[in-house]
Amino acid sequence: MRNSNNVAKSGNSVSKLKALAFSAIASATLFSASASADVILHAFNWTYDDVAAKAQEIANLGYKKVLVSPAYKSTGSAWWARYQPQDYRVIDNPLGDTNDFKAMVNALKAKGIDVYADIVFNHMANESAIRSDLNYPGTTILNQYAASSSYYNSNKLFGDLSTNLFGSGDFHPAGCITNWNDPGHVQYWRLCGGGGDTGLPDLDSNSWVIAQQKAYLQTLKNYGVKGFRVDAAKHMTNYHINAVFDSGIKSGVHVFGEIITSGGAGNTEYDNFLAPYLSATGHNAYDFPLFASIRSAFSYSGSMNQLVDPAAYGQALPSSKAVTFTVTHDIPLNDGFRYQIMNATDETLANAYILGRDGGTPMMYSDHNESGDNRWVNLYKRTDIANMIKFHNGVQGRSMDIVNYSDCFIMFRREHVGIVGINKCGSGQDVWVDTNAEGLWWYRNYKDTLTGNTQYITSQWHNFHIPARSARMWLMQ
Template sequence: MKCKYLWQKYNKSLLDNSIFKILLLSISLIFSISIKADVILHAFNWNYSQVTEQADEISSIGYKKVLVSPAYKSTGDQWWARYQPQDLRLIDNPLGNTNDFRIMVQTLKNKGIEVYADIVFNHMANESYKRADLNYPGDAILSQYSSNLSYYNSLKLFGDLSNNYINESDFNPAGCITDWGNAGHVQYWRLCGGNGDTGLPDLDPNNKIVEQQKSYLKALKQIGVSGFRVDAAKHMSNYHINSVFTDEITKNMHIFGEIITSSGAGDDSYDNFLAPYLSQTNHSAYDFPLFASLRNALSFGGSMNLLVDPIAYGQALPKNRSITFSITHDIPTNTGFRYQILDPVDEMLANAYILGRDGGVPMIYSDHNESNDGNRWLDLYKRDDIKAMIKFHNEVKDHDMQIIAFNDCMILFKRNHAGIVGINKCGSGQDVWVDTANHNLYWYRNYKNVLNPTEVQYVTSQWHKFYLPPRQAKMWLMQ
């Protein structure tokens, strides 16, 4: 969910029904899309030209996909303005235009990197402060188009830029969401701020709107986009989502929804929103259940046991439907979600887990300090530890994961014989003796820690001790 408004607190509780969970998993396996677990760089609020300029660096680090901010007509310098669409028929916003977008996609494609587009189909821009009607893009923008029609037509993705393409009849009735546990209320009413704000106009998924949105997606596919992030999917009915994302559009595409939940099984936000989304679509989703498991495991008094097999307990999404992360842009930029920000060391440990484990598609977030957190995530994508973790991930991604040892403080797991990950969240070191024969670790080979290449484990016997220092992660890669 995107915008400058103060977000409401999400409710907790989920129907913890074993049969339901088994059915959901079965459905997800039937409809799953085979997606390589390549790391996604979320280039949040980056200019398209900046992504183009950094293509060589992005490729050299090992990213295979880049998610960029919404590409359509929008105005305003604030990050949240990108999530208030005025016109889908062309790309023209402070991040760049259609030509910039095309160049970026082609440049990344030449480097073997796919582009994913962030899309907003739930609502249009809140422009009640400047006009009362719900005609989009509005007379002022149409006048702008007409003043230089050849230029704007050169940016056109579809449609006729001489007319408004959305009007009053294309919106649900006005009204602000007040019952955040009621799916119908959340999906058919508006995201509003305070002080009498009328909210983001909520689109009615009528035939005209659906066809326009499909035309937009087809145009982005034609340019070369390989995936779509569905923003505010929690606020769209699954009828709307499935009407737009037809077989023609989803073919060879990776699609995932943003549905923020407080936890997994046993949580109302999961039961009412994320579980139906997974069961009624073939899309992936942000793995907020796994993120909650990470927060709980790494918290004071929490246990790393929670990370041994969270999927089995409904506390992580199926591996083939999961987008994993340690931070998303909504968490630091919206007051209601900032409680989910991890301690910096815990975030590093969480990154080691999601980039060390198998399953899911890891996403690394990198911004321009939009949240005013002291540049904490500025250039995160190329921080030394992230680069090392991506190297480990790419080297072992075809190897299965097996747990070796765990307790409240630590977890040690391997990727067959190719790599070993150890994470110790506690303030004291942990000695872990491993039966290397039983766990198929190769003897007389160096296992080098990618996070500190001077640290090498040389296995020469059946029992080998792995030492995990306090508050550190180790990612040993077989040489």
Template sequence: MKCKHFWHKSTLLLLNITKALKVITIFTLGVTLSTFTYADVILHAFNWKYSEVTKKAQEISDLGYKKVLVSPAYKSTGSEWWARYQPQDLRLIDSPLGNTLDFKEMIDTLKSKNIEVYADIVLNHMANESYIRNDLNYPGQAILNDYSKNIDHVNTLKLFGDLTENYLSSNDFHPAGCITNWGDAGHVQYWRLCGGDGDTGLPDLDPNNWVVEQQKSYLKALKNMGVTGFRVDAAKHMSNYHINSVFNDEIKKDMHIFGEIITSGGSGNGSFDNFLAPYLNDTDHGAYDFPLFSSLRSALGYGGSMNQLVNPGAYGQALPSSKAITFSITHDIPTNVGFRYQIMDPVDEKLANAYILGRDGGVPMIYSDHNESNDNKRWQDYYKRNDITAMVKFHNQLKNHTMQVIAFSDCILLFKRDHAGIVGINKCNNDQDVWVDTATHNLYWYRNYRDVLNTSDVQYVKTQWHKFTIPSRNAKMWLME
């Protein structure tokens, strides 16, 4: 569903109010930015063991999460987080995160708590094993030998196929060669991701009929186990022909599918125009909303203005609500040197979270790791940090309430969710007062609006004009009681 914009000229006011020796000039308006309905928050349990997710199922439910995205489930080895993105065999689940039995137990446990499971999937390439062998047979003879030693147990982990033989050969890969032109879609989608220093790269799969059928069998097996969503890793490196061949109507039915295509902006940005826009146009999938993320970084950063966040989608700087996965951090940003410049100041990140969890557009995703990036545990247990859980509560209680912007300036953005909640975000270093015409903006009188981030802050609305104060470098999320 695309955003609809209703500008009410009659409510466009320029207020210049002096109150308690403080003068603030702001624009106030009534803008309905979206008719997007309620979307549940996704917890990205990055690199968590499946047994850990199972163990924490009740806690995850209590905190308000309704969906959990887990790391790739197939045969992979190696203790590093990035080894999970190097598949050796799609026909069974067996990695340091757990096996098929652990994965199924996790799905069943979460389902009993009314929580859905999303799976991170890798279809572009296979594991880079050139350092131990010269062939492109997968899973390879060494792994097949290991299977044969305990074939009865291995078969209990099987998703599909015959585990006594390889299922991929050199005929199933593009020729070797590293990506050198990152602005050319054909080059990015046909050649290999390489690490430098003579690395021959991740073997790039050719979407021939055999490969596509194997990948479809894998996705069907996960779906039959109870998975309800797929995150398509490295979608930028796959042709849309490949993606559409794998994701047929049977697989897409009742599934939420979104791709990971990293861009540094929205419309007009080369990475958006060459990769993300064609992906959204040629498939019916969603995607990470990197255009909105770029808008957030720009607006909250030095020299930016909060008016950039009034309606970024109108200028191609945010994805349509029905397509967008919104976020303030993803696993690729802190764990890859080339993307670390996108890490926000911690306070700006908190304000960004208030925006994505306070608004009504897109599907918010909260990332939580085990300090894989070595950032002083910044995102470890992030999912249960007090401010995050309070914002999830705000988000969950305002289902089906649309968003209307009340006021904005370079420093602040104030918007409401119909009559039921108000969000104020202040990026500047001094407190900001905003006087709001509660009659025009349909805020209920003689009701408390309590800030979920600081529950001692209660706004009791009882007159036509009410002053909302947003402290410096802070956010307020007032929920009507």
């Protein structure tokens, strides 16, 4: 990280910044008027009972939406087993069953919180080690259904549990992906683990498969689910996605895809997968381009000016399309993405950025230490996160205006209601602000939700000090 000189009173830099940020501010304002940017809690690998039991706590913390792990028939205690579906027609896995899921939805709804469901539609479970056919869920599970018919029928979402859901004609031919830059290869061949692994059986987009997937989504909607996260969306054709997520399914719900990239426009993954997905489906997506900009800005040689208006250069998604984050479950849990884990302090500062800015729907990830890093256990209720959400909710719907920036810091305001300052460097930064030009109110306290530091404005020029390696989120009292 580079230090820079403290910023003196300067109207020129502010004017230049306002001109530069105009397009981002305009798009952010449109987003505020047309969509909700309520914070999503990603309750990763939580049981449905646990989520339901914490409904009041989650509401008190300011969350408005909760994303839960994939809900269908799956076996195995490991987190990744939830991403290997055996049957859509029943919710039955170590996180709970259909009745537990419905009770969770109702418990959260009673507190004004929406449930989002994580959806895996490109493949079924890799069970080549225990059987050679592609009949799902297969004889063993069908026998379980028959032996406990009362239980399973009480947990049935749709369909006939006496027969298989899918057969060999519902899958693409076997074969592992070898060219990760070729959309056709990525979408028609299997995800394999190496060492002779035959991979995850890749579903075809035939009429039967689409009908079953739509029936599953419609049932979850009937239960009250308000959002769907499309896992591994790059591995499905946009034709398949649009056939399943038709206008009826999408009506009244928030749909967003997971397509991991290491950058925005000009990045191969973005150009080949994410941009076409957004264009062809109209869905939202994880804002991996913004995440790459954040990681670059907080790097040793990076500059915080990269966060002034990354969307203007194709390095962030449009505000109305973005689900923003500082970590997703794939990053710490998959060796190939662990390089994207941020320094812990930088991640905290980045959380202040995504929860302070106007743009996108922020998501906070909270796990049970599945990765072994011990970084995100109970993050959802960490004091700093709760206080950032307090700021976010306090300025919801307010437009954003850049106040000033340097290599070390960025400062922006949310109309006259809130001011955010983030300093990545090792020395404190004094930022003199023309309160008249910025429309800040005099003789009012602006209290930092993170530390309690209070700024009382009584004159045109006011110094906002941002200590080293810190964020401040001042909210007008």
